[in-house]
Amino acid sequence: MFDAQMLITTGTDYSVFSPWFPRGGDNLRATLEVVKRGAAATVTVRVFTKNTEDTGDGTDADSVTIAGGAPGRTVAEWATGASKGVKELVRYKFTVSGNAADWTLFRMLPAVWFDSVPA
DSSP states (O other): OEEEEEEEEESSOEEEEOOOEEOOSSEEEEEEEEEEEOTTOEEEEEEEEEOTTOOSSOEEOOSOOEEEOSSEEEEEEEEOSSSSOOOSEEEEEEEEESSEEEEEEEEEOOOEEEOOOOO
16 A cells, blocks of 8 residues: 655656555556545556566556546556566556646555456
């Protein structure tokens, strides 16, 4: 869980990454909670992933995005597999957008990991 964080925009999108954390299962269910925001600020969350031996910022897991504007919770799921890749390490990319000096106060609830069940 990431305690409440505030991101402020200067009129252009502003992004930060969370620390890396290990994958805990085949699938990830992530919950963004927007606590409060200024004016028209919006925060979006993407999942980046890499294997432990890889260098760099990692790669975008897929096209799934969590977007939060108004206060409340938003949930999304990511899965492993050939077309969707949640590798050994995972981190979030948070991007806040809005007008100059817009801000958002948000947190990520603890990640929920679960394994796929073969049919």
